[in-house]
Amino acid sequence: MKHRAIKRRNVVIGIGAAAGAAAVGGIALNAGAATASTTANGDSDLVFDPDAYTKLTTTVTDTEGTEHAVTYHFWKAITYVSKPVDATYQSLIVSAPVEIDGTAVDASNAPILLANSIGGYMPSSVADATGVGGGAMGGGGAPGGAPTGSAAPSASTSATSTSNANQNTNATGGATSSNQLLALAAGYVVIEPGARGRTLKNSAGEYYGTAPAAIVDLKAAVRYIKANKGRIPGNVERIVSAGTSAGGALSSLLGASGDSPLYDKLLEEIGAADASDAVFAVGAWCPITDLEHADGAYEWNWGTNALSTGKQVDQTVSKDLQSQFAEYQAKLRLRGLKGSGFGTLTARNYDEYLLKQYMEPSATTYLAALSDSDRETYLAKNTFITWDGEKAGFTWDGFLTHVGARKKTVPAFDAFDLSAGENNLFGAGTTQNRHFTAYGAKNDTTGIGSRRVASDIPEKLNLMNPMYHLVEKVNGKRSKHWWIRLGTNDTDTSHVISANLAARAENLGDEVNHLYYWDQGHGANTDPGDFITWIAKVTGYKKARTK
Numbered sequence: 184m185k186h187r188a189i190k191r192r193n194v195v196i197g198i199g200a201a202a203g204a205a206a207v208g209g210i211a212l213n214a215g216a217a218t219a220s221t222t223a224n225g226d227s228d229l230v231f232d233p234d235a236y237t238k239l240t241t242t243v244t245d246t247e248g249t250e251h252a253v254t255y256h257f258w259k260a261i262t263y264v265s266k267p268v269d270a271t272y273q274s275l276i277v278s279a280p281v282e283i284d285g286t287a288v289d290a291s292n293a294p295i296l297l298a299n300s301i302g303g304y305m306p307s308s309v310a311d312a313t314g315v316g317g318g319a320m321g322g323g324g325a326p327g328g329a330p331t332g333s334a335a336p337s338a339s340t341s342a343t344s345t346s347n348a349n350q351n352t353n354a355t356g357g358a359t360s361s362n363q364l365l366a367l368a369a370g371y372v373v374i375e376p377g378a379r380g381r382t383l384k385n386s387a388g389e390y391y392g393t394a395p396a397a398i399v400d401l402k403a404a405v406r407y408i409k410a411n412k413g414r415i416p417g418n419v420e421r422i423v424s425a426g427t428s429a430g431g432a433l434s435s436l437l438g439a440s441g442d443s444p445l446y447d448k449l450l451e452e453i454g455a456a457d458a459s460d461a462v463f464a465v466g467a468w469c470p471i472t473d474l475e476h477a478d479g480a481y482e483w484n485w486g487t488n489a490l491s492t493g494k495q496v497d498q499t500v501s502k503d504l505q506s507q508f509a510e511y512q513a514k515l516r517l518r519g520l521k522g523s524g525f526g527t528l529t530a531r532n533y534d535e536y537l538l539k540q541y542m543e544p545s546a547t548t549y550l551a552a553l554s555d556s557d558r559e560t561y562l563a564k565n566t567f568i569t570w571d572g573e574k575a576g577f578t579w580d581g582f583l584t585h586v587g588a589r590k591k592t593v594p595a596f597d598a599f600d601l602s603a604g605e606n607n608l609f610g611a612g613t614t615q616n617r618h619f620t621a622y623g624a625k626n627d628t629t630g631i632g633s634r635r636v637a638s639d640i641p642e643k644l645n646l647m648n649p650m651y652h653l654v655e656k657v658n659g660k661r662s663k664h665w666w667i668r669l670g671t672n673d674t675d676t677s678h679v680i681s682a683n684l685a686a687r688a689e690n691l692g693d694e695v696n697h698l699y700y701w702d703q704g705h706g707a708n709t710d711p712g713d714f715i716t717w718i719a720k721v722t723g724y725k726k727a728r729t730k
Contacts, residue, residue, distance in 0.1 A: 228265045229456045231411035239314055243368040246712035251368045254282035260310045263407035265454030268391055271310050275376040275404050278315040279416035280367050288370050289728040294718050295417040296366040296373045301430035304608045306380030306392055316363045318375040361711040362425055369715050372417030376404035381608045388613045395646040401437050402446055403455035410456035421722040425466035427706050432472035438465035438662030439649035464664035464721055469705050471676050474605055475620055475644050478594040479508030480677035485589040496593040517686040534579040537678055541699045545671055546575035549701035590674040597623030653687045664721040665695045670703030
């Protein structure tokens with residue numbers, strides 16, 4: 184069921200204590216960060232200044248159509264590492280509510296929604312953000328200095344801005360912007376980190392945002408937050424990560440890999456705070472992840488679907504990749520979610536599992552919410568669905584035909600001609616694109632370099648894949664709460680990718696809330712209000728405390 188749009192209007196109504204921006208050795212520091220102060224872990228140049236905020240007001244219209252007036256403190260872009268490669272991206276913004284509908288609130292112990300705006304593994308920046316929901320994808324370029332707007336607000340600051348946050352958007356991370364607004368209106372603290380991305384290139388032609396830069400940056404942001412416990416608003420032990428598409432993949436990875444020592448050296452290189460990078464819970468929408476197995480999973484799911492041109496992809500390649508998926512799925516030894524009635528999930532029974540666990544319940548929820556006349560019209564147009572008055576039913580083939588054209592060619596992620604965005608993600612040095620699977624490298628059509636993957640690729644794959652931390656090296660410091668969503672019509676990835684993630688997390692004993700949105704595509708978020716309620720439930724947070 185679609186909810187109403189969530190709107191916000193920002194107006195500066197006051198100013199927090201201001202301080203000048205500082206820089207040491209050419210490194211931009213948080214505006215107002217006193218070098219004489221230190222965090223709980225002794226990082227003198229990574230101190231959050233609780234007084235360097237701007238006071239803003241926002242009107243948030245919730246999913247029921249009710250408007251809420253929210254006053255909040257907003258901290259402009261703060262560099263979260265002491266040795267940034269590019270502070271334009273390695274910065275975060277903070278929004279903390281202080282008054283909701285005329286009642287003063289205390290968010291000092293509220294959950295923290297850590298919402299990234301990463302899409303396509305591209306760079307994301309909050310440098311120019313002027314209020315909550317201000318994260319945006321950025322372009323390439325040479326590393327810069329202090330992010331624009333990083334200085335504390337001056338006494339003469341005055342601005343007005345308007346924007347809308349819709350539930351259904353594209354894959355740039357905007358799908359979760361409604362989460363930020365609703366979280367703020369619920370009394371939560373919202374922190375939005377920027378991160379380097381795959382297209383960034385310096386003046387020497389070297390790519391400095393390829394794997395694993397983005398996850399290293401997000402971990403550094405978490406470390407900054409936790410190192411400033413008692414100074415930064417919110418409960419730093421109740422951080423809930425959220426993201427869409429590649430941002431959803433990174434959110435999952437952040438949750439799965441908490442405190443993994445594999446990242447320590449990389450974090451040290453950029454001057455991350457000496458603190459934990461584990462997060463409490465994960466929100467992931469249509470995660471583009473498990474990249475080394477994504478081609479096989481995609482062909483298992485969409486191999487028989489034609490492209491939008493009506494042309495079929497190379498079925499020989501498709502079948503090769505489907506066979507690889509079958510072998511991988513067998514090795515995982517995953518069990519279906521509790522109550523599903525499914526034991527080990529294999530390439531042979533996964534279609535039935537997806538139907539019974541996700542697709543038919545999703546269609547049932549959708550149809551039940553329609554008026555009788557609208558339901559009758561929908562069923563007349565979609566005769567592959569049977570409806571007994573209470574439950575929807577259909578076949579896997581019927582479902583595939585209903586979805587229609589696949590979005591990606593074959594292979595979908597490690598393209599033979601190195602044209603996929605994921606090929607760029609694994610670029611290195613001055614090499615823009617590289618293969619990251621043996622099959623992709625073996626069948627390379629570019630004639631560039633070796634037909635084998637580079638020696639550094641296996642380690643980078645481990646650093647980028649949440650399944651590695653959940654299956655190969657089970658991480659005890661992982662998040663134990665998972666909110667995972669995907670549209671049934673999303674052909675940007677395979678449905679088994681998020682289903683595998685959900686199954687493995689639950690098999691490990693974690694709490695999992697996973698469902699598919701009927702007839703929705705990539706980036707859908709049709710139940711943001713439920714996500715906000717779920718955060719309160721899993722974190723044990725009752726309501727915003729009054730001062």
